[in-house]
Amino acid sequence: MSRNRLSGPLDDVAGDAGHVAHPPRVGFFTDTSVCIGCKACEVACKEWNDVPEDGLDLLGMSFDNTGMLGANSWRHVAFVEQPRVTGRQDPGFDGLPTGTSGIPETAGAVEPRLREAPRGGSELGTSPLPPGGPEPQELGMPGFDRPGDLADAGTRTDFRWLMASDVCKHCTHAGCLDVCPTGALFRTEFGTVVVQQDICNGCGYCVSGCPYGVIDRREHDGRANKCTLCYDRIGDGLEPACAKACPTDSIQFGELDELRERADRRLAQLHDLGVGEARLYGRDPDDGVGGDGAFFLLLDEPEVYGLPPDPQVPTRYAPSMWRRAGAAAVAFALAGVAAFAGGRR
């Protein structure tokens, strides 16, 4: 048990944080195979939690104009277009004029511009044209031709959209919580991770401590913000706003043990249906963060959705880092002693 305090599996996270007689750990299971990309979760979250607007930019890459999670977006719906099908689905293109997707061209034009942004595009809603950045580029969009009316018709018979609603993972070993120097971030009795807004002094350490790039400091407010898993709602026996609003039950809220069983059944079902690429992400308590409180069923590699393939909590290396720092400190002290003991000059 004691060796799992910093990383690895941990059965009772709330108990480890000092809660006694606490309710069972809760979380999200986000089944992206049934996500329709409606963004009701993003809207419901903003409405309930009074999260400010995150920029009304068109990001120029897909229907996703949020970009990533951050201080002002606690749910983020990713859109990925791919030239393949899911299982035995029919894209319905047979006999129709089809053409290449515009996505690669726009993505290719947008990406180098993201690097010009002050924080490399990790700010929310980063426009591809930050002020003073590169010149606009003609992409020929929006087009009013039918797909395939232009050159190389017939190249896009296979097609699917991946849509996934991302959220704070409420890690078993949370990097943000571990590094917070004020105690503003804390583990709730439900095993979730929440920022106490009256304590946070905006030091920004959590922003660099999170291996998923979730938490961020809110501009003009100065404090760190992220998903609270609707701490106020679940305390009253309600489900979080995003799960409540999700029309396809892609976002499922519940006790984590039960969600994990449900996810395993859904995965087996999808594999039986021929969707071999389906996989669970963040479900495994043996992963680098001890398993996520909010985990996902994905239809491609995690990085395709902007998720790290093998995240690790930085605290995992804390003992070895302090040992190295201790050795360096001893070397420093010895050099100081040697400076006076050695040269009598």
Next chain:
Amino acid sequence: MSGPQPAPAERRSDEGGAAGRSARMFQGIRRGRRGGEPTVVPEAEFGSYYGRPVLKAPVWEWKIAAYLFCGGLAAGSSVLAAGADLTGRPSLRRSCRIGSLGALGALGASLYFLVSDLGRPERFHHMLRVLKPTSPMSVGTWILSAFGPGAAAAAVAELLPARVRRRRLAGRLLDRLARPLGISAAATAPAVASYTAVLLSHTAVPGWSEVRDELPFVFVGSAAASGGGLGMLCAPVAEAGPARVFAAVGAAGEIVASRVMEHRLGLVGEVYREGHVATLRRASESLTAAGLLGTVLLAPRSRAGAAASGLALLTGSALQRFGVFEAGVASTKDPKYVVVAQRERLDARAGRVRSPKSG
């Protein structure tokens, strides 16, 4: 229109032309580097979400790098000041304490900047609510709280006019306490010099996390070089012997540790070797090496040589901190430093799992 035709299930990615490139990039937005620009060295293909970063870039500014330098300088100076006090080198003690007061002033200025750089500056004291072993910033807050007052009081005692020090009660008290306070500062100085490496490495930032084994040695070397450099700059040649030894050992350690650190890095080593950071690091190494040579060859003979060597070491140390800081920030902006490194880790683990079966 030519009715439904049997199309290949997936377009081959090695076909030429725009359609081929399009199909290649279309694969789940799998891409090489910088979408499109042809490069001489073939880059690892990896998946990403439209090339957007996985991590958040640090919200910290240059002030943090300046703070790393000032903290190291204060630590190095306080060790020399206490040593000089104990071994009867009044000029070295005086110059180091005054120098360390200057560094403390800079540290104070940095702390002021850091506090004003907080999202909620008026809540800076919330840092003192807890002592959290898992948070290097919390540990560092308490290390600085132990170091700062002693170092400052010893320096103030040095600055007091003799009249005040002899006659006023507070002055006499401070005069008595100057030595123990200086020693207490020197005792905490190694922690001040080394904890900042953990502060950076205890993050998800690849450019800082991956150098966790060497960074403490780079930083204490840099601290000793800058502290010794300040001693050589301020104290007369006759009394600056310990400062020269301290600076030379520190500079040599810093150069070696920094070389090892850069050499050992995999893909993320790019952020240390390319662009603006490379310029900073080359300048830092040149200045530190020149300062080291000057410390050994010129400083024992010439006051001007000692001062020039000291300045070179101080500048080299400052540039080292800025280089490491900027490298980490750069490593968060491109998803490849996260995705490719973690893929390699996963593959290595999968290989380890598979190998017992095959073997």
